[in-house]
Amino acid sequence: MDPPTEVIAPVDDYDDEYEDYDDEYYEDDDYYDDEDEQPAPPPDSTARKTVRTIGELLITAGLVILLFVVYEVYVTDLISAGKQDDATQALDDQWSSNTVATDPQREVKYDLLDGQAFAKMYIPVFGPDYKFSVVEGTTDKDLEIGPGHYKGTALPGEPGNFSVAGHRVGKGAPFNDLDLLNSCDAIVVETQTQWFVYRVLPMAGEAAGWAEKQANPKCAKVSPLGAPYDKTVGQEIVLPTQGEVISQVPHFTGEVPAAQQAALMTLTTCHPRFSDRQRLIVHAVLTMSYPKAPDFVPEEMKES
Amino acid sequence: MYPWIWRHLPGPLPVRILEAVVLVAGVVALLMFVVFPWAEPKLPFNNVTTPQ
Structure with a gap:
């Protein structure tokens, strides 16, 4: 019977100690309250001021960088949307004032002026609202629009390589989703007189089983191009220096010779997103063209 | 820095708050319309072209 008694006794001791501790705690609290009422003036030394200012500057720098991200991703979109609207207008x-189009005997002539739109491009799989006016030139100022x-690459519908660059982040980000294009997806280009339908070429690994793919009506007129186009595939990621893609x-x-050249379209943008370490390239081939007519819209525009 | 600016804003509290908001808006506008458009082309992360 003795051991239980011994066990109970220490517990009582502990309670007493705890109450003692509580008292001490309240005394401490009173002590701190007194100090709050009469705070000692902080020593506003030069070191203290310097450290505080550095801290404030660092916080400010962080906010400025955050603001820059907002500018880059959203504000440039707004600015570019205005410029794009002006160019489209x-x-x-x-197009409506120039009547060259009505005379079939006359050859189409593009008025290529830097920073001015000369064609419109549509990618129907990106939705019916995906349309951009393509401007002449690839300087920063041009690409803002x-x-x-x-400059100097082929024009829409011509044999050669109609090459177009576009931003992937901010400034309207026309080529934001370029990596999502699959083989045979349509890229429609509208000029003053014609519609041109380009389709993305087979991807690098798809050439082998292409016969099956061609059952898809979208792919009917797309096939891997033979030599000298054996390295030209639907999508590739290259170094920024590899100008040979265009x-x-x-x-x-x-x-x-021009007669043996396919009519290609090449889109270039930066890769990975938010970086300029590489370039994302999409190659497409001309599969169809229609003359423009009032109220006529190519059926490819309805693909999704 | 910020306490120093706050101490030097004239007027009663509501006026000071208004002044502070105007100051912040001015700095943001300066950054958005002057500093960022100037700095952006110098940063390398949005190059989309290849050489011809």
Whole structure:
């Protein structure tokens, strides 16, 4: 019977100690209250001021960088949307006032002025609201307005390589989702007189089983291009220095007569997103063209 | 820095708050319309072209 008694006794002791501790705690609290009422003036030394100012500057720098992200991702979109609207308006005015289109005997002539739109592009799989006016030139100023045509590369519908660069982040980000394009997806280009339907070429691994893919009506007129186009695939990621992706025959250094050149379209943008370490390239081939007519819209525009 | 600015704003509290808001808006506008457009092309993360 003795051991239980011994066990109970220490517990009583502990309670007493706890009460004692409580008292002490309240005494401490009173002590701190007194100090709050009469705070000692903080020593406003030079060191203290310096540290405080550095802290404030660092917080400010962080806020400025956050603000820059907001600017880059949202505000440039707004600015570019205004410029894109202006360019589209100017193009519509030009198309409706210029009557060259009505005379089939006359050859189409593009008025290529830097920073001015000369064509519109649509990617129907990105939705019916995906449309951009393509401007001439690829300087920063041109690309702020919209996708820009590399000067000197082919024009829409021509044999060669109609090459267009566009932003992926901010500034309207026309090529934001370029990595989501699959083979055979349509890229429709509208000029003053014609509609051109380009379709993304087979991807690198798809050439082998292409016969099956061609059962898809979208792919009927798309097939891997033979030599000298053997390295030209639907999508590739290259180094920023690899300008050969927009040459007349991509990745091919020799001369190919214009008659033997395919009519390609190449889109370039930065990769990975928010970086310029690489370039994302999409190659497409001309599969169809229609003359423009009032109220006529190519059926490819309804694809999704 | 911020306490120093706050101490030097004239007027009663509501006026001071208004002044502070105007100051912040001015700095944000300066950044958005002058500093960022100037600095942005110098940063390398949005190059989308390849050489021709």
